[in-house]
Amino acid sequence: MWKFLEHCRHNETEQSIEWEWNREKWQAAVNRDGAYLLRAHRPGQHSATELWQTYVQLTEAEAAFRTMKSEIKVRPIWHQLGRRVEAHIMVAFLSYAMHVCLKKLAAKKAPSLTSWQVLQHMRKIELVGVEFDTTDARSLTLTRITIPEKEQAAQLLQLG
Numbered sequence: 001m002w003k004f005l006e007h008c009r010h011n012e013t014e015q016s017i018e019w020e021w022n023r024e025k026w027q028a029a030v031n032r033d034g035a036y037l038l039r040a041h042r043p044g045q046h047s048a049t050e051l052w053q054t055y056v057q058l059t060e061a062e063a064a065f066r067t068m069k070s071e072i073k074v075r076p077i078w079h080q081l082g083r084r085v086e087a088h089i090m091v092a093f094l095s096y097a098m099h100v101c102l103k104k105l106a107a108k109k110a111p112s113l114t115s116w117q118v119l120q121h122m123r124k125i126e127l128v129g130v131e132f133d134t135t136d137a138r139s140l141t142l143t144r145i146t147i148p149e150k151e152q153a154a155q156l157l158q159l160g
Contacts, residue, residue: 004029064099065092109159121155 004026008019038051046054103115110118125148132140148156 061096064096105159110155113155118155118159122152124149125152 004022006020006022008017010017038055040046040051099115102118106113106115106118124146126146128144128146130142130144132142134140
């Protein structure tokens, strides 16, 4: 809704807020986007509110699958084996479960942040492998996590 806001002012004398919407821009969006019509398989089983909440959960799940799968570089492909299909579904489900947990944690501990904002901010923390050659011609790899920046450390502390 904020994209349709023309201006917003705080009047300290009258202790009020004044704003103005770009009604033409809003109407164009309404005309372009249309309306939703949700139909249930079993009418009367759920209220309109429950039906809408379920639909919103579905769109959130789809968005989480798309985003998380792209973040971990898992692309939808045509699997040939049943076990690969099951593995692909499991990765998608785990990514969604992680997204929901992070969303609830952020809402509880850092209400001003969305789960996507937390992920975007934490993206800079990386797991790296430091490799050393030994004197006896072997290789030794030590796994380390990069040190969080000041803001990231504060956010990690806030999230618990």
